[in-house]
Amino acid sequence: xxxxxxxxxxxxxxxxxxxxxxxxxxxxxxxxxxxxxxxxxxxxxxxxxxxxxxxxxxxxxxxxxxxxxxxxxxxxxxxxxxxxxxxxxxxxx
Numbered sequence: 091x092x093x094x095x096x097x098x099x100x101x102x103x104x105x106x107x108x109x110x111x112x113x114x115x116x117x118x119x120x121x122x123x124x125x126x127x128x129x130x131x132x133x134x135x136x137x138x139x140x141x142x143x144x145x146x147x148x149x150x151x152x153x154x155x156x157x158x159x160x161x162x163x164x165x166x167x168x169x170x171x172x173x174x175x176x177x178x179x180x181x182x183x
């Protein structure tokens with residue numbers, strides 16, 4: 091499994107590759123990645139953009155009336171035992 095730092099770097103690189111400008115902020119227990127999302131995004135870039143976000147532990151897109159769209163992703167600094175633990179999947183009976 092990749093380290094949290096490697097995951098953050100990969101997410102930021104993927105966002106940069108589609109022409110976005112990610113901002114990385116370090117916090118005590120997680121690292122936050124944020125970028126502005128333009129109004130027009132080509133379909134190919136949109137798919138790569140979403141693939142970058144889903145590689146994070148948490149992510150979302152905030153829509154503001156003045157600020158436009160801002161996408162964010164967060165990666166937990168502690169490496170989880172399994173990816174399903176991070177994503178919140180429960181055990182099936």
